[in-house]
Amino acid sequence: MSGESSEPYRHDFPFHDDLFSVFSQKPHGLQGFDPQTAPPFMSFGDYLHGSTTDCSLVAQGLDAPRSQPCDPVVGGDGGENAPAGGADGMTPVTPNFSASSSSTEAAGDEDWGPCKVDQPKQEVQEEEKHAPRGGEGSDKAKKANKPRKKGERQRGPRFAFMTKSEVDHLEDGYRWRKYGQKAVKNSPYPRRVIYLILHLLFPFPSGMHRRILSVLANLCIDHLRSYYRCTAQKCNVKKRVERSCQDPTTVITTYEGQHTHHSPASLRGGGAHMLSPSPTTNLRRSVLLQQVSRGSSSAGYTNPNTYHAGLPPLLPQIHVPDHGLLQDIVPSFTHGNQRR
DNA sequence: CGCCTTTGACCGGCGC
DNA sequence: GCGCCGGTCAAAGGCG
Numbered sequence: 001m002s003g004e005s006s007e008p009y010r011h012d013f014p015f016h017d018d019l020f021s022v023f024s025q026k027p028h029g030l031q032g033f034d035p036q037t038a039p040p041f042m043s044f045g046d047y048l049h050g051s052t053t054d055c056s057l058v059a060q061g062l063d064a065p066r067s068q069p070c071d072p073v074v075g076g077d078g079g080e081n082a083p084a085g086g087a088d089g090m091t092p093v094t095p096n097f098s099a100s101s102s103s104t105e106a107a108g109d110e111d112w113g114p115c116k117v118d119q120p121k122q123e124v125q126e127e128e129k130h131a132p133r134g135g136e137g138s139d140k141a142k143k144a145n146k147p148r149k150k151g152e153r154q155r156g157p158r159f160a161f162m163t164k165s166e167v168d169h170l171e172d173g174y175r176w177r178k179y180g181q182k183a184v185k186n187s188p189y190p191r192r193v194i195y196l197i198l199h200l201l202f203p204f205p206s207g208m209h210r211r212i213l214s215v216l217a218n219l220c221i222d223h224l225r226s227y228y229r230c231t232a233q234k235c236n237v238k239k240r241v242e243r244s245c246q247d248p249t250t251v252i253t254t255y256e257g258q259h260t261h262h263s264p265a266s267l268r269g270g271g272a273h274m275l276s277p278s279p280t281t282n283l284r285r286s287v288l289l290q291q292v293s294r295g296s297s298s299a300g301y302t303n304p305n306t307y308h309a310g311l312p313p314l315l316p317q318i319h320v321p322d323h324g325l326l327q328d329i330v331p332s333f334t335h336g337n338q339r340r
Numbered sequence: 341c342g343c344c345t346t347t348g349a350c351c352g353g354c355g356c
Numbered sequence: 357g358c359g360c361c362g363g364t365c366a367a368a369g370g371c372g
Contacts, residue, residue, distance in 0.1 A: 178345055180364055227363070
């Protein structure tokens with residue numbers, strides 16, 4: 001679950017030695033928020049939730065043009081279907097995509113994203129949403145017994161955010177099982193073709209050859225989309241992970257649904273293991289974040305390069321002198337790789 | 341042995 | 357009706 005793959009070269013993206021360097025860049029479409037010029041105690045989350053902020057602008061900013069087949073948007077059913085995530089104070093939601101966030105409301109009524117332009121807005125069917133997987137409750141049985149109406153599709157609240165990361169699957173404290181992977185259409189350079197060619201040229205790569213192949217393969221940008229499902233029983237939360245076709249160093253993660261359980265990591269750690277915000281030099285903290293990122297310890301929520309389109313309003317805020325607040329901290333950082 | 345990824349096949353919606 | 361496409365299934369195999 002660490003994002004590692006048996007696929008050759010897949011995760012050998014050149015690593016950014018200074019992750020903070022990208023923090024000075026504006027995320028895609030996030031015009032108006034500049035960490036450098038923002039007030040010292042204003043985080044990106046503050047920016048999103050601030051009174052002077054129109055979150056819809058942010059959401060729209062993350063939205064790619066319709067003509068672009070890639071780069072999904074901030075999803076969400078809009079305010080109507082957006083549950084009051086954690087409104088009861090107990091309902092666990094996937095970190096940082098609580099639908100109670102005002103930005104979810106601003107997320108619009110789009111589907112997964114612009115890659116799916118043909119899906120109409122759907123209502124969430126709670127009974128299906130909480131139905132157990134497998135066995136008699138399997139999808140095939142459901143399909144046979146209860147076919148959906150035309151245009152009807154199971155949908156839940158969705159939330160997407162972009163993260164600068166060299167790993168595709170960012171740990172978020174929950175356990176996920178990959179159940180599918182698709183090559184996004186209109187990919188300019190199909191990775192499989194590149195692999196085939198490279199393996200034909202270098203049947204037995206090793207050492208320097210392998211590094212060269214890694215670089216070559218990564219230069220040939222392919223666009224794969226992975227589908228994950230929460231492994232907890234009766235939890236139908238799904239997430240979709242893909243790289244931005246505009247910026248291959250950016251991972252776009254889209255969540256759908258709401259967890260019906262607590263994060264395994266938070267249960268284990270009791271929430272007493274937040275990432276230390278102790279002031280350090282940029283370089284030193286950069287290394288720390290690299291470890292978090294590479295060590296599969298919930299990188300997505302600690303990495304300041306994560307450009308959240310919406311944040312839970314009540315998450316703890318930690319002041320980081322150099323870059324304002326890190327608001328997207330969740331108590332789930334001690335658990336390491338789930339496997340491998 | 342259990343959990344997970346991989347991957348080809350399949351399904352359903354949509355446009356033409 | 358047909359083809360395209362996104363999303364899902366499930367068998368096979370890998371890994372610790």
